[in-house]
Every structure is written in structure tokens, then in C-alpha cells.
Amino acid sequence: MDTKIRSWFFFYVQLPLLFFSNSHLSTAAEFISPGQPLSGNQTISSKGGIFELGFFTPGNSQNYYIGIWYKQFPEYVVWVANREAPLSNKTSSVLRINQDGNLVLLNQLNRTVWSTNITSIASNSTTAELLDTGDLVLRDGSNSSDVIWQSFDYPTDTWLPKGRIGRNKITGERQRLASWKNSEDPAPGVFSVEMDPSGINQLVFMWNRSKIYWQSGVWNGQYFSSLPGMVAYQHTKITLVETQNRTYATYESLDNTTMTINVINPLGQLQRCAPVGSSQTWSCFWFMPTSRCEIYSYCSSFGICTQPLSTLASCSCLRGFEPASQKDWNSSIWSGGCKRRTPLQCSGNTSVDAEKDGFFVMRNMHLPGNQQSLTRVRSAKECELYCLNNCSCTAYAYDSSCSVWNGDLINLKQMSDGDVGGGDLYLRLAAIDLQVPSSEKSKGWVHWVIVGVGVGWKRNAEQLGDGESAFFPCWAAEKIVEDEVLALLDFRLGGIINIEELRRASRVACWCIQDNENDRPSMELVVQILEGVKDVSMPPIPWSIKILTDNSSWISS
Numbered sequence: 001m002d003t004k005i006r007s008w009f010f011f012y013v014q015l016p017l018l019f020f021s022n023s024h025l026s027t028a029a030e031f032i033s034p035g036q037p038l039s040g041n042q043t044i045s046s047k048g049g050i051f052e053l054g055f056f057t058p059g060n061s062q063n064y065y066i067g068i069w070y071k072q073f074p075e076y077v078v079w080v081a082n083r084e085a086p087l088s089n090k091t092s093s094v095l096r097i098n099q100d101g102n103l104v105l106l107n108q109l110n111r112t113v114w115s116t117n118i119t120s121i122a123s124n125s126t127t128a129e130l131l132d133t134g135d136l137v138l139r140d141g142s143n144s145s146d147v148i149w150q151s152f153d154y155p156t157d158t159w160l161p162k163g164r165i166g167r168n169k170i171t172g173e174r175q176r177l178a179s180w181k182n183s184e185d186p187a188p189g190v191f192s193v194e195m196d197p198s199g200i201n202q203l204v205f206m207w208n209r210s211k212i213y214w215q216s217g218v219w220n221g222q223y224f225s226s227l228p229g230m231v232a233y234q235h236t237k238i239t240l241v242e243t244q245n246r247t248y249a250t251y252e253s254l255d256n257t258t259m260t261i262n263v264i265n266p267l268g269q270l271q272r273c274a275p276v277g278s279s280q281t282w283s284c285f286w287f288m289p290t291s292r293c294e295i296y297s298y299c300s301s302f303g304i305c306t307q308p309l310s311t312l313a314s315c316s317c318l319r320g321f322e323p324a325s326q327k328d329w330n331s332s333i334w335s336g337g338c339k340r341r342t343p344l345q346c347s348g349n350t351s352v353d354a355e356k357d358g359f360f361v362m363r364n365m366h367l368p369g370n371q372q373s374l375t376r377v378r379s380a381k382e383c384e385l386y387c388l389n390n391c392s393c394t395a396y397a398y399d400s401s402c403s404v405w406n407g408d409l410i411n412l413k414q415m416s417d418g419d420v421g422g423g424d425l426y427l428r429l430a431a432i433d434l435q436v437p438s439s440e441k442s443k444g445w446v447h448w449v450i451v452g453v454g455v456g457w458k459r460n461a462e463q464l465g466d467g468e469s470a471f472f473p474c475w476a477a478e479k480i481v482e483d484e485v486l487a488l489l490d491f492r493l494g495g496i497i498n499i500e501e502l503r504r505a506s507r508v509a510c511w512c513i514q515d516n517e518n519d520r521p522s523m524e525l526v527v528q529i530l531e532g533v534k535d536v537s538m539p540p541i542p543w544s545i546k547i548l549t550d551n552s553s554w555i556s557s
């Protein structure tokens with residue numbers, strides 16, 4: 001029981017949860033009607049008291065938005081009206097029914113910043129009501145069963161039970177989830193989840209509304225073939241609904257005592273979240289894609305994603321590049337990407353007789369997709385010359401045909417030995433950046449795992465208070481042995497983990513520090529274990545560590 005709570009604690013996700021302050025809400029009405037606008041601290045609630053709508057401020061932002069949240073969990077906003085049109089003063093802003101019957105949001109200058117924007121409303125006495133599903137509906141006053149607009153047709157980043165992701169076959173209008181830009185800005189970010197625009201019945205994850213980086217697999221009548229989490233966790237059931245005019249995916253919570261929502265987070269992962277125990281906090285426990293390196297452009301320009309553990313995807317800069325912001329990079333914020341250390345000779349910033357730029361070969365890369373194919377170029381040498389002679393060319397590849405890349409390189413991935421489909425990429429660098437000897441290649445990540453686990457240990461050691469006499473490597477080793485790898489996780493890592501991979505890595509790390517050299521796995525085996533090809537058994541606690549803890553005088557010194 002205790003373990004479970006702690007596990008949840010370590011699962012707790014800080015970054016993608018969107019908090020805001022609304023400690024000061026006054027009593028709620030049930031409708032917004034022509035005579036009853038909403039302003040300042042006022043809210044409306046759904047009939048059963050499940051959802052609430054009102055102004056909120058995300059994080060430390062100074063901006064106000066109209067949002068909907070679970071009344072019981074006000075820190076998590078599930079829908080935002082004016083995503084792109086923040087307000088600066090909620091007291092002088094108003095959400096009201098307009099003369100033409102639309103629900104409109106007016107700023108302090110009485111200017112419309114957001115509207116339901118329906119062109120033909122017969123009646124001017126419409127009302128807006130918040131339903132217990134979290135759907136905000138606008139009804140015709142003369143016929144209250146006639147819904148003329150609903151927020152479920154315009155989801156934000158959150159897929160609520162009974163909510164829809166889909167398309168209107170007639171108007172082409174789509175219901176898509178679009179991530180917040182960041183935890184303080186609900187404006188649409190680059191990531192979205194929607195029905196495949198090609199018409200196939202599957203959900204796709206898109207970057208910049210154009211690049212598909214993950215797909216759910218085609219609907220097979222019962223489920224989307226690659227959405228294992230949806231099957232594995234019996235909390236929800238997704239269905240695909242086809243009507244005359246619409247196709248959409250919707251879901252319901254099977255366990256009606258839990259509220260389960262799916263959110264596309266600002267990093268580009270769909271996460272499933274639910275309230276945990278009696279702690280009154282949300283936890284997010286399922287992420288897709290599980291591997292962050294699968295997220296398109298995760299490391300941004302000239303970055304490369306390395307991921308020995310899906311939890312701990314990290315970015316590094318290509319040779320000749322450095323983080324655009326070292327500060328962000330240090331806090332694992334990769335979105336700024338990398339910048340060149342030395343300007344290219346071509347850029348005109350260097351002296352005329354500077355050494356010519358050259359190319360650094362990166363073997364077995366998953367090549368970025370936005371290349372220009374030069375069909376007339378017939379040899380690798382010609383391809384190289386073409387690239388060298390065109391200042392906007394940053395890289396080329398030759399594999400019976402010539403491909404060149406202009407401008408920033410994004411979404412680069414190092415492939416593992418044995419993966420197919422990779423190629424050698426020739427990266428253009430200033431002469432000086434080519435001189436450094438190369439050594440930092442594929443084995444690097446194994447080292448990284450060991451260091452990573454080491455860091456986890458160290459941090460955990462810091463967390464152990466004065467009263468704790470456990471020597472941390474041993475504590476860590478014991479935790480591994482007790483199969484409590486989760487306790488090893490530093491919650492600051494974000495809690496986004498694949499337990500199985502962490503367990504594997506922790507065990508392998510513990511095997512690597514065994515006293516008897518013969519007990520330690522070969523590098524090859526380590527790689528196989530980390531890749532999941534080989535199983536790894538429970539390691540014994542290293543003897544030297546056991547000695548240390550058995551003799552506590554060692555610890556206090």
C-alpha cells in the first residue's frame with residue numbers, strides 16, 4: 001500500500017500539468033442567458049456540480065481565459081475558449097449572450113475577442129449551459145432541445161469522456177486536440193491529435209499540423225490496432241462512430257468512479273490522467289508515444305535524440321553545434337535547439353581566404369524527411385560539390401541519388417546497428433569544427449545509462465534525511481532487489497517513465513558494479529539487455545556495498 005502511494009508520487013508529472021489560481025470563486029449560476037452575463041469571479045456549474053466554467057489564469061501568467069474544469073480538481077483546465085486571445089482584466093471582461101444570439105467574450109474595451117460565431121441563429125434568446133459531461137452547449141431559447149453550438153466540437157488539448165476527435169465529412173471541419181504552447185499559454189502549440197486527414201480511420205499525432213509522427217493504427221472494428229494502452233488499462237473504452245455526416249472517435253470511462261482524461265501535452269505526448277486515491281491530485285500514467293525520441297523534432301534544430309530509456313530521452317547537439325540556450329538545455333528544455341559554433345565560410349562572416357567548409361559524416365542516421373532530391377546529380381562527389389557550392393545547403397546524402405538539405409536540420413535520429421532504412425548524412429561544418437577528432441559515437445549512451453542511474457542514486461541520497469543512515473548505492477541496490485525501481489526515480493525527472501525499461505536499466509547497472517568481474521555483463525550484453533533483446537535477472541547486492549552498510553561507522557565518516 002505504502003509502495004503504491006510512493007509510486008504514484010514518483011509518477012507525479014510536473015511539467016505538462018497546467019495549474020492556475022482560482023481560489024477566489026464566488027457562487028455559481030447555472031446558465032448564461034441574455035440577462036445573465038458572467039464576469040470577474042463568477043462561474044457557472046453543471047447541474048450535478050461536476051464541471052465549472054469561469055475565468056482562470058494559467059501558472060504565473062498575468063492573462064485571463066475562460067475555461068472549464070472539474071469542480072473537484074480546479075487545477076486542471078479541460079477546455080479553453082479564448083486560447084489565442086488572452087484578457088488582461090477579468091473584472092472588466094464579460095462572457096455574455098450577444099444580440100445576435102451568439103455567446104461572446106468581450107474585453108475591457110467591449111471588443112469581441114472570442115465568439116461562438118454562428119451565422120444563422122433564429123432566436124436572440126439563446127442560453128449557454130454547462131453539462132455534466134463538461135460540454136458547454138448553446139441552446140435556442142425557443143426550443144431548448146435544439147443545440148446550436150457545443151464546446152465538444154472545438155476541443156482544446158483534452159479529450160474528455162464522450163468528447164470527440166473526428167471530422168465532418170461534409171464541411172471538412174475537424175475536431176482535433178491541439179497541445180497548449182506551454183504550461184502558461186493555452187494557445188495552440190505545434191502538436192495535435194486528429195483523425196487521419198487521408199481519410200483512413202485512425203488517429204494520428206501531428207507536428208505543425210503536417211508531419212505525422214505517431215499513428216494509432218487502423219480501427220479494426222473494436223480498437224485502434226496500435227493503442228495498446230487503451231486495451232491494457234481497463235479504465236476506458238474507445239469507439240469509432242460513423243454517421244452519415246461525421247466520423248469520430250470517442251470514449252467512455254468504464255470505471256465510473258474515476259475520471260479519466262486524455263491530454264496532448266506541450267511535449268507532444270498523449271497522456272492519460274486520473275485523480276489518485278484520496279490525495280485530490282491528478283496523476284498521469286500513460287503516455288503515447290512512449291518514447292519521446294519518436295516525437296517529431298523533439299530536439300529541434302541540429303539536435304539529436306538519444307534514448308537508452310524512454311523516460312530519459314535527452315538531446316545533444318550535432319558535432320560543431322552547441323545549445324542555443326545552455327540554461328534551457330541544462331533544465332532539459334530542448335525546444336531551443338542548437339546553434340553553430342563557427343559560422344560557415346559561406347555565410348560571409350569569415351575572411352575571404354578562410355579555409356573552405358567541409359563535411360562530417362554521420363553514419364547510419366534516420367534522415368530528416370524534408371530533403372530536396374537532385375535527380376540529375378550522378379555521383380557522390382558531384383552531390384558534395386553541389387552542396388558545397390550552395391550556401392543554403394547544410395547537409396547531403398548520396399545513396400544512388402543525391403539528396404540535399406537546406407536550412408535547419410530537424411528530427412535527426414541515430415539508428416542502432418541492425419536497424420534498416422538509415423543512411424549516412426554529410427553535415428556541412430566550418431573547417432575548424434572538422435578538425436576535432438571524433439570519438440563520441442554510439443557507445444556513449446551506455447555510459448550515459450550508468451551515469452544516469454548514478455545521478456538518480458545521488459539525488460536520492462540527498463533526499464534521505466539526517467535520520468537515514470543508509471548508504472545510498474546500497475539503498476539503491478536494495479531497492480532494485482526489492483523490485484522497487486520506482487523508488488529510485490527522482491520525481492524531478494518528470495515521472496514520465498516506462499517502468500519495464502527502468503527496471504531493466506537499474507538491474508543492468510547493478511550487475512555492472514558486481515564485485516566479481518566475471519559477474520559483470522559484457523558491453524554487448526548490456527546493449528542487448530537495454531534494448532530488450534535479452535532478459536535480465538535480479539542482481540545480488542554487491543558484496544562491497546553490503547559490507548559498507550553492515551558497518552555503519554563507514555557511513556558517518
Ligand SMILES: *[C@@H]1O[C@H](CO)[C@@H](O)[C@H](O)[C@H]1NC(C)=O
Nearest residue numbers: 023024025026040041042091
Ligand atoms: C475576486 O476574488 C479576489 C481574490 O479572492 C478578491 O480579492 C476580489 O475582491 C474578488 N472580486 C469580487 C468582485 O468579488
Ligand SMILES: *[C@@H]1O[C@H](CO)[C@@H](O)[C@H](O)[C@H]1NC(C)=O
Nearest residue numbers: 040088089090091092093108
Ligand atoms: C480592471 O477593471 C476594473 C473595472 O474596470 C478596474 O477597477 C481595475 O482597476 C482593473 N484592474 C486592472 C489591474 O487594470
Ligand SMILES: *[C@@H]1O[C@H](CO)[C@@H](O)[C@H](O)[C@H]1NC(C)=O
Nearest residue numbers: 034035098099100123124125
Ligand atoms: C430580441 O429581439 C427582439 C426583437 O428584435 C427585441 O425586442 C428584444 O429586445 C431582443 N432581446 C434581446 C435579449 O436582445
Ligand SMILES: *[C@@H]1O[C@H](CO)[C@@H](O)[C@H](O)[C@H]1NC(C)=O
Nearest residue numbers: 092094106107108109110111
Ligand atoms: C461597454 O459596454 C457597457 C454596456 O454595454 C457600457 O456600460 C460601457 O461603458 C462600455 N465600455 C466601453 C469602454 O465602451
Ligand SMILES: *[C@@H]1O[C@H](CO)[C@@H](O)[C@H](O)[C@H]1NC(C)=O
Nearest residue numbers: 112113114115116117118119
Ligand atoms: C467568425 O467567423 C468568421 C468567418 O467564418 C471569421 O472570419 C471570424 O474571425 C470569426 N470570428 C471569431 C471571433 O471567431
Ligand SMILES: *[C@@H]1O[C@H](CO)[C@@H](O)[C@H](O)[C@H]1NC(C)=O
Nearest residue numbers: 140142143144145146147148
Ligand atoms: C426542437 O428541436 C428538436 C431538435 O432539433 C426538434 O427535434 C424538435 O422538433 C424541435 N421542437 C420544436 C417545437 O420546434
Ligand SMILES: *[C@@H]1O[C@H](CO)[C@@H](O)[C@H](O)[C@H]1NC(C)=O
Nearest residue numbers: 190207208209210211297410
Ligand atoms: C509550420 O507550417 C507552416 C505552414 O503550414 C509553415 O509556414 C511553417 O514554416 C512550419 N513551421 C516549421 C517550423 O516548419
Ligand SMILES: *[C@@H]1O[C@H](CO)[C@@H](O)[C@H](O)[C@H]1NC(C)=O
Nearest residue numbers: 168169170171243244245246
Ligand atoms: C447531414 O448533412 C446534411 C447536409 O448538410 C443534412 O441535411 C443532414 O440532416 C445531416 N444528417 C445528419 C444525420 O446530421
Ligand SMILES: *[C@@H]1O[C@H](CO)[C@@H](O)[C@H](O)[C@H]1NC(C)=O
Nearest residue numbers: 048253254255256257258259
Ligand atoms: C456506476 O455504474 C454502475 C453500473 O453502471 C451504477 O450502478 C452506479 O450507480 C454507478 N456509480 C456512480 C457513482 O455513478
Ligand SMILES: *[C@@H]1O[C@H](CO)[C@@H](O)[C@H](O)[C@H]1NC(C)=O
Nearest residue numbers: 323325326327328329330331
Ligand atoms: C549548465 O550546466 C553545466 C554543467 O552542469 C554548468 O557548468 C553550466 O554553468 C550550466 N549553465 C547554465 C547556463 O546554467
Ligand SMILES: *[C@@H]1O[C@H](CO)[C@@H](O)[C@H](O)[C@H]1NC(C)=O
Nearest residue numbers: 340342343344347348349350
Ligand atoms: C555574422 O556576424 C554578425 C556579428 O558577429 C552576427 O550577428 C551574424 O549573426 C553573423 N551571421 C551569420 C550568418 O552567422
Ligand SMILES: *[C@@H]1O[C@H](CO)[C@@H](O)[C@H](O)[C@H]1NC(C)=O
Nearest residue numbers: 372389390391392393404406
Ligand atoms: C541553392 O539552393 C536553394 C534552395 O534549394 C536554391 O533556391 C538556390 O537557387 C540555390 N542556389 C544556387 C546558386 O544554386
